[in-house]
Amino acid sequence: MEAVILAGIARRVLDELLRNPYRTIELRSARNVLAIEEAMEEALRLFLTYDPLEDVSTGTEGLLAELIEARELETRVPWEESDEREITVCRAKVKLVGLGRVVEVERRDGILVARVRELFPQEMSMG
Template sequence: MEYVALTGISDLVMSELKNHQLRTIEIRTPQNFFTALNVDAGDTVFLTHTSIHDLTRGTTGLIAKVIKHQLSTHRTITGNDMFFEEHETMMIRLQLQTKGIARISKVLSSDVGKETRVVAEDMCFYEAR
């Protein structure tokens, strides 16, 4: 099945997603941000701790359903008597419900600045090594 892929997810987050059925993650990295922009509630995504540059056939990860998708902007203003500096960042919050484990059979797109897409097959727990 074809999935949007979020890559470079920390081992701690991956472990939390494996152990709990529902978790919210924040997406701030540019590559995952571009990918997550096109995800809506109800879509299914593939998550892996592997970086986008190392994404290949055989890479394992989790399949999760997107329950909520929220885009937010944070603005910070700092300054003194001489100058003011404004900094604005955007992030996406995804509330995910873990569905299972999968292995990539084909990488469809992994270009920087574009949506990362893979074809992955569900795995039985005894196959997950």
Template sequence: MEMVVLVGISRRALDSLIHSPRKTLELRSARNIEALSHVKTGDRVFLTYDTFHDVTKGTGGIIAEVLHVESMEQRLPWEESDEREVMVCRVQLRLRGLGKVVELERKDGVIRALVREMLPHEMAMG
């Protein structure tokens, strides 16, 4: 199945999604915000710990269904940054399984990948 890839997701967030099958993540990366602009409710996305340039055939990650996406600006304390606002996307996800990238295309800073869902016996082998 082809899906948009969300990259550089922390291990803590990935583990949390596995242990709590419905989870809201707050993403700030410009790449992930752009990627989320290409999805709608009901689409599936692929989340991986790997960075944009490290995603290749064979990259593993989590397959999740998008339940809700919300974009917003957050104000920053002036002492912490040269900017006063940062764009944030909150995405509510439902765990659908684990997968591996079979093919991928990078276009305009977004990765679209053909992902094969792993079968239960493959997950047990790691």
């Protein structure tokens, strides 16, 4: 199956999603926000991984999730903390589908899309 890659997801978020299959995650990385937009347009699943985007390749393991809904919010940033005044935050409600391993990675319009093979729990080596 094809899935849009969300990379650099915190380990605690992945663990919480394994314990409770429904979760709202907050994304601030511009790449992940754009990936959510692509997943909404193309009705693709999500592949969430702890690995940074540069390290995602064949064999990368993570979680497969279905995107239930997403919305973007504009948030003001105190001027002392950033050179920008606003950031875009995306809140995405997801449902865990299962475990997965990347078979192939393809770049589409600046977004990474992976062909993912679903795994059985005993196949997973992710710590």
